Amino acid sequence: MKTITIEGQLRTGKGKKDTRQLRSQELVPGVIYGGAQEVSFAAPAKAFKPIVYTSEFMKAEVNVDGTSYTCILKDLQFDKVTDQLLHIDFLELVEDKKVIATLPLHLTGTPTGVKAGGRLVVKMKQLKVKALPKDLTEAITLDISNLELNGNVRVEDVNAGNMEILNSPRIPIASVVMTRQLKQEEASEGKKK
Structure with a gap:
């Protein structure tokens, strides 16, 4: 660090x-x-x-x-x-006293939903944690490569090691949403059928 x-x-x-x-x-x-x-x-x-x-x-x-x-x-x-x-x-x-700190969140990987034409929307860039000084890290890394189209990753999906995450577990961190073009393509395919 x-x-x-x-x-x-x-x-x-x-x-x-x-x-x-x-x-x-x-x-x-x-x-x-x-x-x-x-x-x-x-x-x-x-x-x-x-x-x-x-x-x-x-x-x-x-x-x-x-x-x-x-x-x-x-x-x-x-x-x-x-x-x-x-x-x-x-x-x-x-050393033996836990502290509350706000750590940056680093998202890694390209979501499969983005490869399918979706758009990544990042809703949180940092997390509040409680930990012993020896367990603090520069950032919390989260792999989002398995994130599907219309899917999202929440605070509860983060593995922070020995750190206790203080944010609400149901808050979304990032999601892959459909782009306007993808919605139009789906609508035109639906009309063809």
Whole structure:
């Protein structure tokens, strides 16, 4: 799994004035939850770009005044007008403590329904899972090559290994629908008979 390193400094003040001052220095305030204690820190806005502006799931190694924390991204806050990152929350990974994470879903294979003229419609691109840190993966891979025309694959069809999927099992992930051309061909064949 990809890991990025973020160098931060401990924050002492936690009020609006202090955070405004940090942002004026192009620093982003952040918090690390889930460990022995809550850690408030600040780091340069550029340091967060690789983890914020990606669809990949990755770990962050946050170094705050000599102490290193292995974390995953938990929450982000952006400015409504400038779209600037205002605040970031991380969840510390503790070996024996399960965490909830949102993992990307990678669909592999060409569905048989698409080969027959259908169109693939992807309805979900990520799944929410609960797992121990050692069981987390970069993505959940799902083979959809057996997906028939007018068929769909649901959350319950996903094998996530040691991870518990928190999404509702009946939600469709992807389906193969008939194209307009295929419907017209079927209708014209029906009229010929």
